[in-house]
Amino acid sequence: xxxxxPWIAMLGLGAFHGINPAMGWLFAVALGLHRGxxxxxxxxxxxxxxxxxxxxxxxxVLVALVGRMLDPGILGGGxxxxxxxxxxxxxxxxxxxxxxxxxQTGMVGLLLWSFVMATAHGAGxxxxxxxxxxxxxxHGHLSAASPPALLLAVAGVAVHTxxxxxxxxxxxxxxxxxxxxxxxxxxxxxxxxxxxxxxVGVGVILLVIF
Numbered sequence: 001x002x003x004x005x006p007w008i009a010m011l012g013l014g015a016f017h018g019i020n021p022a023m024g025w026l027f028a029v030a031l032g033l034h035r036g037x038x039x040x041x042x043x044x045x046x047x048x049x050x051x052x053x054x055x056x057x058x059x060x061v062l063v064a065l066v067g068r069m070l071d072p073g074i075l076g077g078g079x080x081x082x083x084x085x086x087x088x089x090x091x092x093x094x095x096x097x098x099x100x101x102x103x104q105t106g107m108v109g110l111l112l113w114s115f116v117m118a119t120a121h122g123a124g125x126x127x128x129x130x131x132x133x134x135x136x137x138x139h140g141h142l143s144a145a146s147p148p149a150l151l152l153a154v155a156g157v158a159v160h161t162x163x164x165x166x167x168x169x170x171x172x173x174x175x176x177x178x179x180x181x182x183x184x185x186x187x188x189x190x191x192x193x194x195x196x197x198x199x200v201g202v203g204v205i206l207l208v209i210f
Contacts, residue, residue, distance in 0.1 A: 006130050006133060006134045006156075007159060009130040010127070010130060010156050010159045010160045010163070011159060011160070011162075011163045012163075013126060013127060013130070013160060013163075014159065014160040014161065014162065014163025014164040014167070015163045015164070015166075015167045016198070017052065017118075017123055017126075017160075017164045018163060018164035018165065018166065018167030018168040018169075018171065019167050019168070019171055020195060021171075022117060022121060022192070022195070023048070023052060023114070023117065023118065023121070023123070023164065023168065024044075024045070024048035024049075024051075024052070024110075024113075024114050024117070024168060025045065025048070025168040025169070025171045025172040025175070026172075026175075027044070027048070027110070027113070028040075028041045028042075028044035028045050028048060028168075028172045029041055029172050029175045029176050031044050032044070032172075032176050033176065038173075038176060038177070041172050041173065041176050042169070042172075042173075043107075044107075044110055045165060045168055045169050045172060046107070047107045047108070047110040047111035047114065048110055048111070048113075048114040048168070049114075049161055049164060049165040049168070050111055050114070050161075051110065051111040051112065051113065051114025051115035051116075051117075051118065052114050052115070052118045052123065052161060052164060053157050053158075053160075053161040054111075054115050055114070055115045055116075055118035055119045055123055055124055056118065056123060056124045056127065056157050056160060056161070057124075057153065057154065057157045058119075058124065059119075059123075059124025059125060059127070059128075060124060060127065060131055060153040060156060060157065061150060061153050063075075063079070063128060063131065064131075064150055064153055073210050075210075076132060076206050076207075076209060076210030077206070077207060077210045079125070079128050079132075079203075079206050080202075080203045080204065080205070080206030080207035080210065081203065081207070082125065082203070083122065083125050083126075083128070083199050083200070083202050083203030083206065084199075084200050084203035084204065084207075085203075086122045086125060086199055086203075087122070087196045087197070087198070087199030087200035087201075087203060088196070088200065090121065090122065090192075090195065090196045090199060091192075091193065091196035091197075091200075121195065122199050125199070125202070126198060126199060126202050127156070127160065128202070128206065129202055129205050129206055129209070130156070131153070131156060132206075132209075134152060134156065
């Protein structure tokens, strides 16, 4: 079970990221409605998922590389403080700054938009406790910039992105085919606040652990 729970956590966080409209499925639905084609919704999810995976991957690989040079306590504590600060900033001002992309954008534009949005929202930072525990269980320490650690990061990104893509796809198709976008104004949970709370919560966990 100790070896299985990080995979479950990666899947769960992927599902959480996928259900958040800010991670891209709302944009996919808007493009589909604008162009009047359901396949546009489905095709748009591919670059959105790839951009999200790239943002997550860059974060985890950088952490794996930096972990070789820093004491685990400094790395974990610093990451925790960064997450708390990022979450508070996102709660107060983050929603005011959105990258604008028009309805005529192509696949490359969607990929870049997804990468920037996932990075700005701290999506990769949210995975750090799971990744730290993963490295510790596999290598006995966090200073793991070896090929196995980097492969572990790639595997984590793949599992996370698969869950994110699946949930985002289900949400996008449901909104396009049946629910519509009006429900987001009246019956949708404020995921901006929930996301900010999750960032702060993850940061507190890291500070407690380290």
